[in-house]
Amino acid sequence: MSTDQVQLERRGAQRFDFHLPVGIRSVQSTEEGCGFTQDLSARGALLYTDFSVGLGDSVELTLVMPSEITLAENMRVRCRGKVVRRSEAAAGSKPAVAVHLEGYEFLPDAEPAATQENYRRVSSLHPSEGEAKVIVRPVIHS
8 A cells, every 4th residue: 555645636627837927916905016827727827926915815917818718819807816825935036826716807908907018028039119130140151
């Protein structure tokens, strides 16, 4: 007989490994922050953020929900939920926050949300709007 513990999967909805920009706002105050999702489902999200929230806090997350979850087109949504877990940041990373989602509100396209414009460009391979893409080709001498 094995002494290894058996862990049961408790998730009730399919989880998607999406790294999406997300705006986060505390319902108890007017403070807002931002972060990135690690994974996302219809019932919850795991995200990394420097925004200070505690266990049990009510929060709103604003993001563009991908078509793989909506089963239609990408949609901007505001999700309401509660923080169910928070882990302290490891060296060089942000704290992980798990949020149980309790409701959704679909947003019109004109309302500002957490978009990639709110984050600085990470790669020179993807220039920002208005920047020229520089291609360097090696010169071969014969």
